[in-house]
Amino acid sequence: MILEALIGFTFLAALLVLLAPNAWAGRLAFALSTVPFIGSLYLWSRFDAVGNALTGGTIAFESRYEWVEVGGRTVSWFVGLDGISLPLVVLTTFLVPLAILSAWTPVDSRQSQFYGLMLFMEANLLGVFTALDFFLWFVFWEAVLVPMYFLIGIWGGPRRKYAAIKFFVYTNAASLLMFIGFMSLTFALGDSIGSLALPEITQAIADGGLETWFGISPGRMAMVAFLAMFAGFAVKVPIVPVHTWLPDAHVEAPTPVSVLLAGVLLKMGTYALLRFNFTMLPEQASALAVPIAAIAVISVVYGAMLALAQKDLKRIVAYSSVSSMGYVLLGLVVFTEYGVGGATFQMVAHGLISGLMFMAVGVVYNATHTRMVGDMAGMADRMPVTVGILVAGAFGYMGLPLMAGFAGEFFIFVGAFGAPSLPYAPVFTALAMFGIVIVAGYLLSAMQKTLFGPFRLETDYEIGPAPFHDVAPLAVLLAAIIVLGVAPDLFFEMIRDAAMPVVEGVSVDV
């Protein structure tokens, strides 16, 4: 019941904030949003899952109620956690209160709606990461888009309509593709499944339950389903070349929305890739390892090159997400303990670091009202604390050791380099690793131009240090990044435990 309570409370909180007056909606939302975080810490402390939830492991906080029966398939309310989903739940509940705090300064209209939608989104995100029934999962998955659409479309920048619609249509079309792919898989499973529960489907596929369906052989069906789902999730991640909605959405989205978009929403894509493509259809993933690794490398290098070309601070951070998600894809496709585990760890690490970067850029923007690199210089002189944390965050993004990003990236690299299942693994890994040079290039130049040197910014007002409630979430995030960087096993231990069954799903012919 605890997961129901968590999700339910968040929905209620959303409703409550929606009804609250604008004047104190922000404070109320922050106060309420700390409850799910405390709840997720409680989950963490009582966490007792073993193995992977989809491959027959012991599921923590499992709760299952039959809901409806659809054509011989039970649809259930089925939620639970394992070592892959718990870190993402903690990440979500941790980021939301901080994102809400970061909204206090920039959001100055229709606050109760804004904060209500933020909490509504959180509730659905928690649903995505806990649901173990496909139907339930898909409802949450789609429902995340709605608040996001409004948050960008109402509180966004000048081109918010374009960005919101592009985001919505693009990711929805992708969802449709993914949905078709998955459903055809379930049809082909025929009588070997009695429900849409993900563990059952995973088991059925592993046991060879796929049958010829409408003249499509099981092997071909699995491959088609894999490709359809891969394409669908790739948009969400996003992976090159289906990434172009992301920079537009980020540039137009207000800071707190960007924080959640980069911090959590992108991880929906990688989480789903891991759960569906790489856990359910490991053979297909393995067969396509070379092209997928190539896409991963292209995402890393190409995303980083795009970031290098940007002049808008937020666009720089946005494109670097494309690059970072390329690492995650590489980690997934190599099917090793450190590869898959590192990819999952990197989801959390990137969530924290990109959240910090967007937040810090937002705090600077609150003061400058411009994000263009050429418009400002020497901001360190006026906002020393904010800039100090921004610099620390940027080094985190560059993969500075003892910060979370290094741990994630290093795990992926060390897991990928000698991976037996991926041909040319050392070459792919070494190429992807070159991203760590490019990321240093663009972040260091952007910082040098905007933060250092003699102060220059044309405003008719004085720029001073940011208010406490803007800086505090930055400091909290930075602390979390360092703690996870020094002690990655806080999460990595349980992640490994849940990742191992996925890895073992692939037999390697050396």
Next chain:
Amino acid sequence: MVDAFAYVPAVVLLPFFSFLVALGAGKYLPKGGAFGGIAATAGSFLLSLWIATAVAGGRAYNETLYTWAAGDQFELTFGALIDPLSALMLVIVTLVALLVHVFSLGYMNDEGETGLPRYYAGLGLFTASMLGFVVADNLLMAFMFFELVGLCSYLLIGFHFREPGPPSAAKKAFLVTRFGDYFFLVGVVAVFATFGTAAFAGEGSFPALAEAALAGSGDVWTPGGLELQTWLTVVGLLVLGGVVGKSAQFPLHTWLPDAMEGPTPVSALIHAATMVAAGVYLVARMYGFYALTPTTLAVIAFIGGFTALFAATMGVVKDELKQVLAYSTISQYGYMMLALGAGGYVAAVFHLTTHAFFKALLFLGAGSVIIAMHHNEDMWDMGGLKSRMPVTYYTFLAGSLALAGIFPFAGFWSKDEILYEALVHGLNEPLLLGGYVMGLLAVPVTAFYTFRMVFLTFHGEPRTDLAADPEPVRWNVKGPLTVLGSLAVVTGFINMVPVQKVLGLEGIDYLHRWLDNEWGGIEGLSSHHYADLGPYSSGYIAGGEVPTVLVGAAVSLGLALAGLGLAWRLYNVTSPTEHTAKLGGIKDVLYNNYYLDELQVWIAYRTEDIAGGADTFDQGIIDGVVNGVSSVSLLGGSRVRRIQTGLVTQYAAMLTLGLIALLVLLGVNGGWFL
């Protein structure tokens, strides 16, 4: 009895605490947190001495202290490895760091700098990172602290962030070394993939596994069926990338002269004991691995010899005091690389030690001059400071004599041993011999630029009013200078190999005996073992070992004296002139550092061009397709536009429709409607 080794973590953590204190409370503390830093480094220094005593007492330490990630595939850990090498390095680093802290009181506090808590926090973190690197017991931990050292150099080089120069130099330092570290990181990952461990010492360490595998016992992974020796060479060269970056070897040396933008005490720390030293130390630390691959050794030797000569030539024409010292650093680390490549493990460590002291001395001496000259660094504005600041002059002179390799100062002994090793091993190895010749040619050049610097700064008549009436410096400047000045004179005596060989006095080569585990150490990490592994055999000229020693020493000393003499003739006059016109066309090349900076800037711009092209492609083609598809989508262009007027209710409707479609699909499949 309390175990000294229990305090190894404290050596690292004390400066780290001073970082935290300075960062958190520095502005409330006297002197901006300087005393915390002094206390911490003094504590670390004393503990390091104690640890060195324990090693001298026949003991060593190799323990895993913290598990960072406990995977089945690899276990990633932090630990401490204390053997004669790391114990010696601990003493050097903590001593130099302590003196730099004290000196900073004079250079930063007395000069009224602002941002002192940030400064002392940076120094503390810098020292802590370097110490963590020194005690690292595996390659991953070494890499991690190596990177932190890079961060600290960024923070301290860019200390004066309100000016345009320092942030740019800081960026360059981090970026250029990051380029080298990329290869290092690939190397670390490759070591894990190959051996399953990155430990430096012990039975299961990667050098030991590599040795066993080469000997045919034991099996290690190689990619794509590559031959083992080839693969080990590749891995060695990959790790070397990081070394070339941090130790400022050609072609990644360009960051170092720019790094002079940092405060002078920071330069002393970077050049003598921390960042630049880290690269060479790393090769020494895993020398058991490098000794296995002759190709790597030859490459190291050749890069080293080339860099030694190459950097020295640029030092000849520089006008600013710190610039001359910067190029001398690059050149001197070239010598250490030459030594390592030539199988002269002890010689390299010896030069690392002597150089740490005399280069710290020269930088702090330069700092003292800079205080006196009110932060004017141009040597042509100086002159005649000899009588006006005698303590600085005589200590600086001692450091210069050591740098130039003049008998009996510290640098003579260590440089002579490097050249000797390169010569005797190089007689049968053409690449190595090339390194030796370049190293030898660099000797007179080094002596020349060093004494050009000394004469221009201290001799003759003051050329400006500033030089005629320099600002006096206090004890906090003179104290560190005196300590280092004495060390620059005496450090050479720890390893008088030529004297031993010529006079037949046994046992005065203390450093050799120290690094050969004669007092204590770890099996497999001794100079003796490395010599056994190495590919080199010795050849002699002039009919034997003793004549070779004598001829080698005489030639290098003679060349050094020649360089010194030339500098004396040209610059030790009342009013010296540039004389650079005599160099003709070479002068411009040297002034512009062989145009390598331009080359790197060119590469950076071309990369930006490619990025710009990628951006145009992304916006035009990839996103163009997306927008194109959406405008010719099912509903037709005009309707899409109507939707885009922002009637969000329509979207809610679309979403609902989607969900209904989903249910219908489910239903059809399940026979709901039948």
